[in-house]
Amino acid sequence: MVVKALFGNILIIVNIILYMVGVFLWISITDEIYLNLIVSICAIVNTLILLIFYRKKFKDYYTSSQFKYLCDALISCFLICCIIGLVNYLAFKNPIEFDVTQRKVHSLSPQTLKVLESVDDEISIDIYAKRENFQPISTLMELYRLKNSAFKFNYIDAELNPDLIAKNRITQIPTLIIKKGEKVAKAQRVRELELTSAILKVIRERETTLCVDSSHTKFSWYNDGRDHFSALRKLLELELFKIEDIKLVAGESLKSCDTLVLWGTEIDLNKDEIANIEAFREGGGSLLVGINPQFNGDTISLFRDYLAEEGVNVHNILSISPDSTIDGSNGAAPIAKTFAKSHPIFQNYSGFVFFPLATAISFKGNLGLKAVELIKSTNMSWGESDFINLDKKKFDKGKDLAGPLNFAVSREFENGSRIVIYSNTSFVSNAYTKFTSNFNVLVNTLNWLTKNDQLITFDRIALKDEPLFISSPQLGVIFFFSVLVLPITLIIISILLYRRKGKL
Structure with missing residues (x-):
């Protein structure tokens, strides 16, 4: 009898431990399905053995009135849990949130809310991260789910799934992979900016097509x-733009284009080509134009005349900015720091853009609020009409164009068409891929032209950090404080402390 009682007690202790371990595993290691099932089955089997071992006592108990009261209580608890579960499910599917913080730090931006309103079908988001990062990531994910229950989040432990990491070509942890049907986008930062951009990319009904004319320039987007x-083209393709090479000279159709790009035009357009462009614009299409100064005479007079008819004069001069320029360029590579902050392209922008060898642009007459001077030079700059011996040049009133100069302008038309003209194209050439501000500005320009304003951002994961430009005045300030003021100040303090110590 003693052995039987001891064996029974051991079974009871083991059963309790198995149930406790099982609950712990199901809560903490949900990915280990097989291990959790094995422990749970062992606990159930052990319970059945106990029922058989104590079958006589169990028979006496379940025929008693106490067992009847226990069953009634358990049934009541089960029904209450069902009601609570139903309420919880309805709350999960129809969530409500309140952000009582003064700066709304727990709320999504209006742009994100606008994007989420357009999400109808289910979007799956695979979150590849370390397990310890799941909780902070879920805080942001929950904000999205609260606004739209169409999101399904899958947390994948990156350390336990190296095969999935390799299959999806993930090079950075954490990484979010957003899927809607066959469309896939990737976000390598767990932030609202990247996540919203990726969501917008997968919900767009069709690709945004940029048609780049290659028949009037010697520069290629594939070389x-x-x-x-080519670096600009690759960046735009990462931003989910579709790049199509067209030849206006061949009379190719522009119907598939969202934006026509005339970048670095050096060969003049004929009347038929201009008529084709005008028909495209009148049909609601947008234009991105980049024109460089021509040092050997104007070869695109008809194209300039067409732009003038659209209200924009593109001068054939060289912008000189001696007070804000790349060191050693004699002012011919201006650094622009003045932007139209009210325009969607440059909202909240605090950087700069430099233009190696830029011309200048101005509006023809008063075109209203829809015509905006996007980027301007400093007041000390001017447009030089004589391209020889630039190091000895100065502003000639009546001959040169007085600053500040426009490096980029935009105009919106009543039919929804948009146009942006830049006074330089090489600022986004392969030679300047390290200068990310230049590329950010142009990508944002194309997002605005294609009416994808929600994708405008100056924080792109595809671009590396940019180098620092220091102008001549800034170098002077640095030299003054670091070489003169700071050492002299330290010497004076040292002398005063020495004299004070000597008096003591």
Whole structure:
């Protein structure tokens, strides 16, 4: 009898431990399905053995009135849990949130809310991260789910799933992979900016097509040479733009284009080509134009005349900015720091853009609020009409164009068409891929032209950090404080402390 009682007690202790371990595993290691099932089955089997071992006592108990009261209580608890579970499910599917913080730090931006309103079908988000990062990541994910229950989040432990990491070509942890049907986008930062951009990319009904004319320029978007634009094309493709090479000279149709890009035009357009462009714009299409100064005479007079008819004069001069320029360029590579902050392209922008060898642009007459001067030079700059011996040049009133100069302008038309013109194209050439501000500005310009304003951002994961430009005045300030003021100040303090110590 003693052995039987001891064996029974051991079974009871083991059963309790198995149930406790099982609950712990199901809560903490949900991915280990097989291990959790094995422990749970062992606990159930052990319970059945106990029922058989104590079958006589169990028979006496379940025929008693106490067992009847216990069953009634358990049934009541089960029904209450069902009601609570139903309420919880309805709350999960129809969530409500309140952000009582003064700066709304727990709320999504209006742009994100606008994007989420357009999400109808289910979007799956696979979150590849370390287990310890799941909780902070889920805080942001919950904000999205609260606004739209169509999101399904899958947390994947990156350390336990190296095969999935390799399959999806994930190079950075954490990484979010957003899926909607066959469309896939990737976000390598767990932030609202990247996540919203990726969501917008997968919900767009069709690709945004940029048609780049290659028949009037010597520069290519597929050549890897320093003066060409293959790096820009690759960046735009990462931003989910579709790049199509067209030849206006061949009379190719522009119906598939969202934006026509005339970048670095050096060969003049004929009347038929201009008529084709005008028909495209009148049909609601947008234009991105980049024109460089021409040092050997104007070869695109008809194209300039067409732009003038659209209200924009593109001068054939060289912008000189002696007070804000790349060191050693004699002012011919201006650094622009004045932007139209009210325009969607440059909202909240605090950086700069430099233009190696830029011309200048101005509006023809008063075109209203829809015509905006996007980027301007400093007041000390001017447009030089004589391209020889630039190091000895100065502003000639009546001959040169007085600053500040416009490096980029935009205009919106009543039919929804948009146009942006830049006074330089090489600022986004392969030679300047390290200068991320230049590329950010142009990508944002194309997002605005294609009416994808929600994708405008100056924080792109595809771009590396940019180098620092220091102008001549800034160098002077640095020299003054670091070489003169700071050492002299330290010497004076040292002398005063020495004299004070000597008096003591």
